[in-house]
Structures are given as C-alpha cells and as structure tokens.
Amino acid sequence: MTRILLVEDDERIAADIAATLAAQGYIADLEADGEEAWFRGDTEDYAAVILDLGLPGMDGLSILKRRRGNGRNMPVVVLTARGAWSERVEGIDAGADDYLPKPFQMEELIARLRSVLRRHAGQASSLTTIGELSVDxxxxxxxxxxxxxxxxxxEYRLITYLVRNRDRVVPQHELIEHVYASDAEPDSNALEVLEGRVRxxxxxxxxxxxxxxxxxMKEPEA
Amino acid sequence: MTRILLVEDDERIAADIAATLAAQGYIADLEADGEEAWFRGDTEDYAAVILDLGLPGMDGLSILKRRRGNGRNMPVVVLTARGAWSERVEGIDAGADDYLPKPFQMEELIARLRSVLRRHAGQASSLTTIGELSVDxxxxxxxxxxxxxxxxxxEYRLITYLVRNRDRVVPQHELIEHVYASDAEPDSNALEVLEGRVRxxxxxxxxxxxxxxxxxMKEPEA
DNA sequence: CGCCCCCTGTCAGCTTGTTGTCAGGTTCAA
DNA sequence: TTGAACCTGACAACAAGCTGACAGGGGGCG
Incomplete structure (x- = not known):
C-alpha cells in the first residue's frame, strides 16, 4: 500500500490534494504542523512526502535537512511559493527530489509523485548511460x-533533467524552471554559467x- | 487505426472490455495467456496494452518488467484486483502508466486509456521521411x-513547415507567416535567401x- | 566566534552563429 | 526579347551563448 505524508497547513489546498491522492489510490496522511510532521515522517513509513515549504511553526527546510540527517530516505516532493528564490536553492541543497511551484495542476503533482516513486523504488532502471556518461x-x-x-x-539537477529528456531538445526556459524550480529571473546568464560548469x-x-x-544530450552514434 | 493489446484471462470481463473498445473505435486483440501476450507485445505494434495482473501462467508483473527491458515502450494500463496494494506498488516500479482497481466502470477504463494514449503520443518520436530526407x-x-x-x-522551421504540408504548394506569404513570427516584412528577399541556404x-x-x-516538397516518384 | 571552502549569481568581454540586406546574375513565361 | 520572379555570394550587424574573474553567503570545523 502506498501511503503518502502530506505536510500542508492551508486547509483548502490540503483537502484538494488529499482528495486527488485518494482518487488516485494513494492513502494520504495530512499533517499541518511541521514539528509533528517531522516526528511522523521519522517514525512511520511513508512511500513519499509532499511538503509545503511555507509552513508556520517549523519551516519545511528544517524538516528536509533533519530528514537527511537520519537514515530515513523517503522521496520528497516540495511545494514552493512561486518566486521564493532563497527557498529554492536551499531546498535543492537540502535534498528535495522534485519541485512544484505553486500554483500547480493536480495532474502535475500526481505525475511528479509517480515519477519520484518510481525513481526511488527504482531497480536497474535508475541507472542510465549515455555513451561514457552514467547517471544513477x-x-x-x-x-x-x-x-x-x-x-x-x-549541476546534478541539470544533468538529470537533460538525461531524462535525452530524446528531445530541452528549451532553456524549461530547463530553468526545472533546475531552479520556478520561473526564470529576467536577465541572467546563470543557466549558461551552470551549463559551462557542468560541461x-x-x-x-x-x-x-x-x-x-x-x-x-548528444547520443553517441551507434 | 488504433490497436490495443488486451491481456485478460477472465473471459467475461475480456469480452466486455473488447466490446467497449470496439464501440469506441479501437481494435482490440485479446490474449489470455501471459507468455503469449508477451510475445505478441514484443513482435507486433500496439498503441497500448491493457494488462490484468492476476494472470495464470505468467504473472503480469514479469511482462511489465520484461517489456521495460527491451526497447519497446508502449503505454500500459494495469488492472489490479481490489486492494492488491502490493501489486500496485510493484507495478509502478515496473513501469505501468496507469492503474485501475477492479471492479471498474468501462467509462473509467476508456478515460484512462485515452489519457495514456494522449500522454504517450506526445512522446512518440515523430519521424517523417521524404525520399532521402528524414525529419525528426x-x-x-x-x-x-x-x-x-x-x-x-x-531553417528548421522552414523545412518542417514544408514537410508538414508536403502534399500541396505553400505560398510564400504563408511560409513567411509561419517561419517568421507573424508580420511579414514588406520587400525583402529574406525568405528566398533562407530558401537558398536550406537547399x-x-x-x-x-x-x-x-x-x-x-x-x-518534391516527393520522389514511387 | 572566526576562518575557510564551496556554491552560485553577476558581470564584462569575447567568440561564434544567425540573419537581413544588397547587388548582381539567372531563369522563366508570355 | 523582355521584365518579373527568383537565386546567390558577400557582407555587416546583431544576438546567443561561452568564459574567466569576482564576490557574497552559508556551512562546517576548530
């Protein structure tokens, strides 16, 4: 059975998500308080966590970090307010598995959740190779x-996103959205710099x- | 035409589904035996697979995994017995694209099938060839x-537009509109130059x- | 608390690809 | 034959992308 821990304080949003999850056959445990959520995530066994970073009481980031600290390692999908720049980078650092800027479509959430679950439970499929490059x-x-x-x-996020979409051309704005989990800053060549560092x-x-x-990604010719 | 591979051993259910699919304009190939199903899915070309996990002979999961193993990549909708949660999780890992717990409404099945097909279509490598020219x-x-x-x-936009409309003559003003974002420049041979470069x-x-x-586009004579 | 190192965005300058313009040539149809 | 339609090579302006340097911030560690 697939249990999901949903950490979200906005009741309306939480209800929405919970309903959607239920409709998709997941069992969602709702938790509005950060402290409590951390406790539960630590003692019970969930297949994944959906975490809103804009929490009162204890901010989501700390949960993330603490989570990483101990052995537990469930995948986490993070919900961020759009444009919360500082939260983004920190969150990525802290080890979120995927991001979703608010507002989002429910289908999008489900899709990401699925992919995160699959990736996490992943078997051999979690290892991808392209030529001499291998990504686990x-x-x-x-x-x-x-x-x-x-x-x-x-850098890791950049690579994985490109690898996952290796069969097509990824537009830079899309790359930015996924790497930084939000919409782009107006003018900045940050992505290009990142690109260069990765290269x-x-x-x-x-x-x-x-x-x-x-x-x-350039596939080596067979 | 859209062919669906239906893997289901319960004759009554199978007949029901097949009838529904037919009514919706799909062509369903029924297969009761898992081994055989795997073979067919591997050698023939289906738009999607509807797979019952509760199969005798060979369990559905293995089919799923094997399917992922080789190159084939048709979308799969999995039918599971009610409450068979463990199957479900494993199924996700193995790469099912959607789920349906039994019993279900036929409309529900059709809906999921459609959505899966749609999602998948967006990823199909759309390859067009005209003579020695191939466009992916x-x-x-x-x-x-x-x-x-x-x-x-x-240049790329020019080609794709011509290829997409290969069965007719595309007027230059139309080409201009599509290649350049809308408003054409009055007098300029830019298009001709572009044309030349592409050629x-x-x-x-x-x-x-x-x-x-x-x-x-000039189609080579058959 | 202070030091150091890593990460990352900014900036400026540079390299390179892209694209419109132009001038002249070529082809085609009437 | 003639004029309009079309092609072509050269060129210059521009834009996209790359790179090295730098600085601020955070985390880790003594």
Missing amino acids: ERKMRVAVRGVPLNLSSL RKIGRDLIETRRGSGYS | ERKMRVAVRGVPLNLSSL RKIGRDLIETRRGSGYS
Missing part, C-alpha cells in the same frame, strides 16, 4: 568512464547547444 | 541519407519552386 539517480551519482564526479546539487566536468561535447532552441 | 520533430533533427544536418532554427544543405532538388505560387 538512486545513488545520486554521475560518472564518466566509470570515474565518479563531484557535482553540486544544481567542464562531464566533458565538453556531451551536451549539445541548439542555438535559439535549447540544449540536448 | 522531437529531436529537432533533420538528416539526409542518414547524415544529420546542422540547421539554424529558421544548399539538404540538396538542391528537394524543394521545388513554383514560380508565382510558392514552394513545395
């Missing part, structure tokens, strides 16, 4: 030619720039 | 005789000029 999403490991790489969280680590020619369109 | 809209890649081309975004890359005789009317 379960272990959060990226290696080139077998040599493990030291990636920051943003320096994994090799210059694995990510292809499609000028005017986006980026895509 | 998903990867945004154009190749001639298997050799991938380096096209700018305008130089894909081969001089693939695009035919209809003097005074427009352009059209």
Whole structure:
C-alpha cells in the first residue's frame, strides 16, 4: 500500500490534494504542523512526502535537512511559493527530489509523485548511460568512464533533467524552471554559467547547444 | 487505426472490455495467456496494452518488467484486483502508466486509456521521411541519407513547415507567416535567401519552386 | 566566534552563429 | 526579347551563448 505524508497547513489546498491522492489510490496522511510532521515522517513509513515549504511553526527546510540527517530516505516532493528564490536553492541543497511551484495542476503533482516513486523504488532502471556518461539517480551519482564526479546539487539537477529528456531538445526556459524550480529571473546568464560548469566536468561535447532552441544530450552514434 | 493489446484471462470481463473498445473505435486483440501476450507485445505494434495482473501462467508483473527491458515502450494500463496494494506498488516500479482497481466502470477504463494514449503520443518520436530526407520533430533533427544536418532554427522551421504540408504548394506569404513570427516584412528577399541556404544543405532538388505560387516538397516518384 | 571552502549569481568581454540586406546574375513565361 | 520572379555570394550587424574573474553567503570545523 502506498501511503503518502502530506505536510500542508492551508486547509483548502490540503483537502484538494488529499482528495486527488485518494482518487488516485494513494492513502494520504495530512499533517499541518511541521514539528509533528517531522516526528511522523521519522517514525512511520511513508512511500513519499509532499511538503509545503511555507509552513508556520517549523519551516519545511528544517524538516528536509533533519530528514537527511537520519537514515530515513523517503522521496520528497516540495511545494514552493512561486518566486521564493532563497527557498529554492536551499531546498535543492537540502535534498528535495522534485519541485512544484505553486500554483500547480493536480495532474502535475500526481505525475511528479509517480515519477519520484518510481525513481526511488527504482531497480536497474535508475541507472542510465549515455555513451561514457552514467547517471544513477538512486545513488545520486554521475560518472564518466566509470570515474565518479563531484557535482553540486544544481549541476546534478541539470544533468538529470537533460538525461531524462535525452530524446528531445530541452528549451532553456524549461530547463530553468526545472533546475531552479520556478520561473526564470529576467536577465541572467546563470543557466549558461551552470551549463559551462557542468560541461567542464562531464566533458565538453556531451551536451549539445541548439542555438535559439535549447540544449540536448548528444547520443553517441551507434 | 488504433490497436490495443488486451491481456485478460477472465473471459467475461475480456469480452466486455473488447466490446467497449470496439464501440469506441479501437481494435482490440485479446490474449489470455501471459507468455503469449508477451510475445505478441514484443513482435507486433500496439498503441497500448491493457494488462490484468492476476494472470495464470505468467504473472503480469514479469511482462511489465520484461517489456521495460527491451526497447519497446508502449503505454500500459494495469488492472489490479481490489486492494492488491502490493501489486500496485510493484507495478509502478515496473513501469505501468496507469492503474485501475477492479471492479471498474468501462467509462473509467476508456478515460484512462485515452489519457495514456494522449500522454504517450506526445512522446512518440515523430519521424517523417521524404525520399532521402528524414525529419525528426522531437529531436529537432533533420538528416539526409542518414547524415544529420546542422540547421539554424529558421531553417528548421522552414523545412518542417514544408514537410508538414508536403502534399500541396505553400505560398510564400504563408511560409513567411509561419517561419517568421507573424508580420511579414514588406520587400525583402529574406525568405528566398533562407530558401537558398536550406537547399544548399539538404540538396538542391528537394524543394521545388513554383514560380508565382510558392514552394513545395518534391516527393520522389514511387 | 572566526576562518575557510564551496556554491552560485553577476558581470564584462569575447567568440561564434544567425540573419537581413544588397547587388548582381539567372531563369522563366508570355 | 523582355521584365518579373527568383537565386546567390558577400557582407555587416546583431544576438546567443561561452568564459574567466569576482564576490557574497552559508556551512562546517576548530
């Protein structure tokens, strides 16, 4: 059975989500208080956690961090207020598995939840290889030619998103949304800088720039 | 035409589903035996699979996993016995695209099937070929005789528009509208220049000029 | 508390690809 | 034959993307 811990203080939103989850066959335990949520997440066994970062009492971030501290390792989908910039990066650092800026579509939430569950429970499928690059999403490991790489969280998110969508061209705005879990800042070449840093680590020619369109992983020709 | 592979051993249910599918315009191939189903799913081409997990002979889960193992990637809607939660979780891991606990309403099944098909269609690698030219809209890649081309975004837009409308002559003003975002510039031979650049890359005789009317892709005679 | 290191955004300058313009040439249809 | 439609190579302006340097902030550790 699939139990989900839902940490959300806004009653209306919480009810919505809970209903949707139920309709999809998940069992949702609702928790509005951060402290309490942390306790429950630590003692009971959930398949995943949906966590709103805008909590009173104890902020979601601390939960995330503490969660990481002990052995437990359930996947976490984080809900953030749109544009809460500082929360984003920190949250990513703290180890969220996926992000969803509010407001969002319920289908979107379900989709992410599914993918997070699948990835987490993942078997052999969590290891993806493209040429000499291998990505193990379960272990959060990226290696080139077998040599493990030291990636920051943003770099890791960039790679995994590209790898997951390796069969198409990912527009930069989409990449930004997923890497930073929110809409882009107006003018900033942050993504390009990140792109460059990643390239320096994994090799210059694995990510292809499609000028005017986006980026895509370059599959080695068979 | 949309063919669905229906893997279900209960004859009554199978007949029900098959009838419903037929009524909705799908063509359903029924298969009661798991082993056999796996074989068919692997050799024939279906738009989707409806799979009952409670199969004798070979359990549905193995089919799912094997399916993921090889290249094939048709969407799968899984039917589970009520409350068979463990199956469900495993199923998710194995890569089912949607679930339906028994008993269910036929409308519900159709709805899920539709949504799964729709979702999947968005990911299909849409590959069009005209003679030696192949256009993969998903990867945004154009190749001639298997050799991938380096096209700018305008060039790419030009080609795809022509390819999409290969069965008619596209007037230049229409081409301009679609290649450039709306408003055409008054007098300028920009399009002709673009046209030339594209031709130089894909081969001089693939695009035919209809003097005074427009352009059209030249289909090789069969 | 203070130090240091890592992460990451900003900035400025640079490189390179893209694209419209133009001038002249070529083709085609009447 | 003639004029309009179309093609082409060259060029210059522009924009997209890349890079190295730098600084602020946070976390870890003594």
